[in-house]
Amino acid sequence: MFDSGVGGLTVLAEVRKALPDAPVIYAADIAGLPYGTKTEAEVAARVCGLLGRMAERWHPRLICIACNTASTIALAMVRDVLEVPIVGTVPAIKPAAAITKTGVIGLLGTEATVRQGYVDRLASEFAAGKTLIRHGANGLVTLAEAKLRGEIVAPDALAAELDGLLRHPQAKDLDTLVLACTHFPLLELELSAAFGGRTAFVDGAAGIARRIAHLTKGQPFARPSPDRAVTTGDLVDFERLSPVLGQYGLEELEIF
Numbered sequence: 001m002f003d004s005g006v007g008g009l010t011v012l013a014e015v016r017k018a019l020p021d022a023p024v025i026y027a028a029d030i031a032g033l034p035y036g037t038k039t040e041a042e043v044a045a046r047v048c049g050l051l052g053r054m055a056e057r058w059h060p061r062l063i064c065i066a067c068n069t070a071s072t073i074a075l076a077m078v079r080d081v082l083e084v085p086i087v088g089t090v091p092a093i094k095p096a097a098a099i100t101k102t103g104v105i106g107l108l109g110t111e112a113t114v115r116q117g118y119v120d121r122l123a124s125e126f127a128a129g130k131t132l133i134r135h136g137a138n139g140l141v142t143l144a145e146a147k148l149r150g151e152i153v154a155p156d157a158l159a160a161e162l163d164g165l166l167r168h169p170q171a172k173d174l175d176t177l178v179l180a181c182t183h184f185p186l187l188e189l190e191l192s193a194a195f196g197g198r199t200a201f202v203d204g205a206a207g208i209a210r211r212i213a214h215l216t217k218g219q220p221f222a223r224p225s226p227d228r229a230v231t232t233g234d235l236v237d238f239e240r241l242s243p244v245l246g247q248y249g250l251e252e253l254e255i256f
């Protein structure tokens with residue numbers, strides 16, 4: 001499972017429920033974090049290069065790109081060059097469109113995700129006739145990373161990230177919000193308070209876990225030793241996450 005940081009843990013939580021015996025290597029490109037402020041070329045180069053090297057080193061039976069930014073930019077490119085099944089994470093616009101009553105949906109992602117053509121295609125295929133308010137909030141990634149390192153999420157900092165969305169002319173009708181960044185469910189309590197508990201949140205994690213279970217159906221799994229988390233960044237910083245990573249069954253921490 002691959003993400004720029006800790007966001008992919010929200011996908012891993014669902015994968016653990018669906019496939020409790022599946023061994024997982026969790027790879028965080030912390031040297032490249034955040035992806036949301038990068039250009040398409042920068043994200044594509046990192047994701048293709050790193051996943052290529054990781055696939056050669058570990059020979060995974062499946063790769064999950066547990067990151068909306070990486071997936072909406074580079075999923076097709078990675079699939080082109082790696083001979084491994086690859087499951088991506090793309091904004092859950094389809095389920096959001098199915099549950100909205102007002103027809104006004106928010107799309108909260110990184111700035112890089114919300115501008116992708118991939119999102120245009122999902123919107124026209126699944127949310128035609130609805131209003132999709134796109135809002136990039138790169139700073140929420142930093143807040144989620146800090147929260148998992150034990151820091152307090154300052155309500156003002158969170159509010160500043162949401163300001164543009166909450167001031168949109170149609171925001172009062174927004175009843176459904178797509179959490180289109182795997183980091184954002186880590187802030188669900190804080191986001192729920194900011195939206196006054198009136199908005200349904202939708203993300204793709206459970207659907208991704210179902211897809212992985214489907215693609216590996218019938219395959220035997222065994223997890224005889226603790227799973228590993230690797231970082232492209234600094235090991236001392238990564239070790240600050242060890243209590244949280246341990247809760248997801250990731251007990252060995254290494255540098256990639």
Ligand code: DGL
Pocket residue numbers: 003004005007008033034035036037066067068069070110113138141180181182183
């Ligand atoms: N977790 C990633 C996502 O789903 C992005 C975080 C970042 O900006 O690096 O989009």
